[in-house]
Amino acid sequence: MTTVPTSGPASRTVGDRHRLRNILLTLLTYLLALAFLFPLIWMIMAAFKTEAQAFATPPVFFFTPIWDNFQRALPSYLPALTNSLVAAVGSTLLAFVLGLPAAFALAVYPTRRAQGVLTWMLSTKFMPAVGVIVPLFLLFRNLGLLDTRLGLILMYTTMNLPLVVWMMHSYMSEIPFAIYEAAKVDGASVAQEFFGIALPLSMPGIAATALLALIFAWNEVFFALNLTSADAAPLSVFIGEFKTSQGLFWAQLSAAATLVVLPVLIFGWIAQRQLVRGLSFGAVK
Amino acid sequence: MTTVQTLPTTTTRVPPAPKRGIRLTPAALIWPAMLYLILTTQVPFFMTVYYSFFRYNLVDPTSRPFIGFGNYVTLLSDPQNLRILLNTVVLAGGTLILTLIIGAALALLLNREFLGRALLRTLLISSFLVMPIVTAVIWKNMLLSPTSGFFAWVSQNFGQAPVDWLGQFPMFSVILMITWEWTPFAALILLTGLQSLPDDQIEAARLDGASPWQEFQHIVLPHWMQAIQVVVLMETIALLQVYGEIYGSTSGGPGIATTNLPYFIYQKAFAEYNIGLASAAGVLTVILTNILAVYLLRLINRTTASNRGG
Numbered sequence: 203m204t205t206v207p208t209s210g211p212a213s214r215t216v217g218d219r220h221r222l223r224n225i226l227l228t229l230l231t232y233l234l235a236l237a238f239l240f241p242l243i244w245m246i247m248a249a250f251k252t253e254a255q256a257f258a259t260p261p262v263f264f265f266t267p268i269w270d271n272f273q274r275a276l277p278s279y280l281p282a283l284t285n286s287l288v289a290a291v292g293s294t295l296l297a298f299v300l301g302l303p304a305a306f307a308l309a310v311y312p313t314r315r316a317q318g319v320l321t322w323m324l325s326t327k328f329m330p331a332v333g334v335i336v337p338l339f340l341l342f343r344n345l346g347l348l349d350t351r352l353g354l355i356l357m358y359t360t361m362n363l364p365l366v367v368w369m370m371h372s373y374m375s376e377i378p379f380a381i382y383e384a385a386k387v388d389g390a391s392v393a394q395e396f397f398g399i400a401l402p403l404s405m406p407g408i409a410a411t412a413l414l415a416l417i418f419a420w421n422e423v424f425f426a427l428n429l430t431s432a433d434a435a436p437l438s439v440f441i442g443e444f445k446t447s448q449g450l451f452w453a454q455l456s457a458a459a460t461l462v463v464l465p466v467l468i469f470g471w472i473a474q475r476q477l478v479r480g481l482s483f484g485a486v487k
Numbered sequence: 488m489t490t491v492q493t494l495p496t497t498t499t500r501v502p503p504a505p506k507r508g509i510r511l512t513p514a515a516l517i518w519p520a521m522l523y524l525i526l527t528t529q530v531p532f533f534m535t536v537y538y539s540f541f542r543y544n545l546v547d548p549t550s551r552p553f554i555g556f557g558n559y560v561t562l563l564s565d566p567q568n569l570r571i572l573l574n575t576v577v578l579a580g581g582t583l584i585l586t587l588i589i590g591a592a593l594a595l596l597l598n599r600e601f602l603g604r605a606l607l608r609t610l611l612i613s614s615f616l617v618m619p620i621v622t623a624v625i626w627k628n629m630l631l632s633p634t635s636g637f638f639a640w641v642s643q644n645f646g647q648a649p650v651d652w653l654g655q656f657p658m659f660s661v662i663l664m665i666t667w668e669w670t671p672f673a674a675l676i677l678l679t680g681l682q683s684l685p686d687d688q689i690e691a692a693r694l695d696g697a698s699p700w701q702e703f704q705h706i707v708l709p710h711w712m713q714a715i716q717v718v719v720l721m722e723t724i725a726l727l728q729v730y731g732e733i734y735g736s737t738s739g740g741p742g743i744a745t746t747n748l749p750y751f752i753y754q755k756a757f758a759e760y761n762i763g764l765a766s767a768a769g770v771l772t773v774i775l776t777n778i779l780a781v782y783l784l785r786l787i788n789r790t791t792a793s794n795r796g797g
Contacts (some may be wrong), residue, residue: 217511217518224599224777225526225599227596227598227601228601228602230596231593231596231597231607232603232607232656234593234596235607235610235611236609237615238614238667238671239610239613239614241614241625241626241629241630241667242613242614242617243718244625244629244630244637245625247552248629256511256629257635258635258685259494259634259635259639259640259643259718260640261640300519300520300523301520302520303517303519303715304516305518306516307516307517308513308515308517310513311513314571314722316517319517323520323521323524324523326524326529327774328530328724328773328775328776328777328780329528329532329726330724330727330749330772331728331730332728332730332748332752332753332768332769332772333531333532333535333770333772333773334515334527334528334531334532334535334769335750335756335769336531336534336535336538336756336762336766336769337530337531337534337535337538337766338527338531339756339757339765340762341531347639354528359523359527360523360524360527360528362740363520363523363524364524364782367520372767377746377784391511392511392512392513392516393511394742396511396516416618419619420615420618421616421619423618423619423620423730423731423734424728424730424731424749424753424792426524427731428753428756428757432513435616435670438618438620438731441620441621441735442620442731442734442735443625443626444624445544445620445627445734445735445736445738446571446625447625452628452629455625455628456625456629457622459621459625461619461633462618463616463618463621466616466617466618467616470612470613470615471610471612474608474609474612474675476610478612478675478676478679479679479722481672481675481676481721482676482679482714482717483602486491487649
């Protein structure tokens with residue numbers, strides 16, 4: 203359709219027409235991309251405006267940026283940031299501790315049953331959170347896990363574990379098998395194969411997977427809202443508190459939102475290619 | 488590297504078993520992860536099923552009579568609840584279709600050489616990375632607000648009265664918002680799919696005199712099916728569970744216009760403490776998700792198969 207460069211007998215007019223079409227398509231691409239980025243640009247701009255400027259109609263496009271909004275958002279942002287960091291990092295670590303050995307075993311000892319285990323792990327993703335939230339809520343209440351960081355870590359681990367197993371399985375299957383064979387000949391144990399070969403050789407995969415797990419845990423809303431209230435409330439709950447502000451504190455809301463999304467945006471931009479692979483569970487490379 | 492990759496499946500693997508102390512077996516490596524997932528997904532789900540057969544309200548935890556399918560009958564006989572079921576499907580389906588169309592267009596546009604292409608590709612993933620609840624509050628307050636929202640100003644510039652988007656077109660607005668979030672996902676997966684298409688196939692088709700449309704229909708599209716399949720499956724699972732966007736923007740309203748199953752369950756369980764009814768709705772959501780996911784997979788597989796044949 204839009205794939206263009208033809209190798210046909212290019213008369214001059216045809217070439218010109220193609221060039222024009224190419225320029226127009228490029229313009230269209232830029233316009234569409236701008237449209238998609240606009241809500242974010244608008245939000246980040248508002249974070250540097252005064253409340254009056256943020257709320258003004260017609261909108262203010264040119265202004266002197268100020269930092270006050272960030273300073274005002276910071277006191278309530280920091281505790282939520284700590285909770286988000288602990289929950290995201292903790293759950294990513296736990297998911298790796300549980301998931302890496304499993305991924306290794308499934309990749310290096312691929313039996314028919316291993317394929318079944320992989321499929322089953324993916325199928326746990328078919329389980330909507332609402333299908334498990336009620337008993338988990340009651341259980342957490344009885345165990346005193348409600349509104350604790352540990353509770354969040356446990357739930358986010360459930361969310362990220364299938365992802366870790368699948369992605370790491372995909373990376374570890376790419377390690378040439380001859381390396382394992384050689385190690386076996388030298389009498390390496392399973393543990394030595396795991397720590398000596400599989401882990402060091404799949405470091406790039408570990409980095410990409412960890413990033414994705416961190417982002418998912420950071421952005422999670424459902425468990426955060428329903429299993430925490432004050433003490434362990436992460437950033438998603440902190441931002442949720444602005445939902446009733448009804449246009450009263452747009453600049454401050456924008457500053458808070460910018461602080462929440464900026465880390466994820468930067469990391470996501472850096473690792474975009476690996477993210478795409480991870481998001482499709484390695485199915486599309 | 489690629490040549491060795493085939494080895495693991497062909498070699499019969501009998502792990503050598505020298506006996507010395509505790510040995511790590513493959514099964515021992517897999518079980519912790521499996522056990523964790525069983526304990527946190529399967530067990531609670533069976534408990535959800537169990538609770539769904541009781542009249543169980545946390546306000547009165549002592550009386551918990553067994554009522555069989557009573558909760559399901561209540562859910563399915565109330566026309567309001569059918570509306571919620573319909574909302575869930577419309578929201579997921581509408582968003583899925585829009586993200587596929589816009590995502591495919593973006594992928595085709597980005598699959599060309601032009602200045603700044605790598606940068607655009609990278610920036611494009613942004614809206615997918617934004618926390619859903621941030622999306623909701625920003626769209627609700629700063630873009631869709633009928634008094635000072637950006638869209639209101641745009642329509643005023645065109646001489647139109649400002650539209651109360653979330654009030655007048657709540658479902659459409661929510662779909663639009665979630666489409667904004669998920670289009671980058673579709674676009675980037677579809678772009679990756681396009682880029683894995685070998686150039687020589689296209690060239691061969693051109694040499695055979697295929698028109699651009701024929702080329703797209705017989706070469707690009709069949710090759711694209713795997714990527715499309717991934718997008719459809721992942722989005723279906725995710726979109727049936729949309730919660731934060733609704734919580735942050737409309738709270739399911741006006742009325743129940745944008746209430747979907749997850750939001751409904753949240754209301755029943757955490758506002759009304761009606762554990763029995765919420766559990767039944769949870770079971771229905773799981774069934775709906777699985778039916779749709781499996782059905783869509785089959786549908787796509789059949790399309791792929793017929794495309795390959797034709």
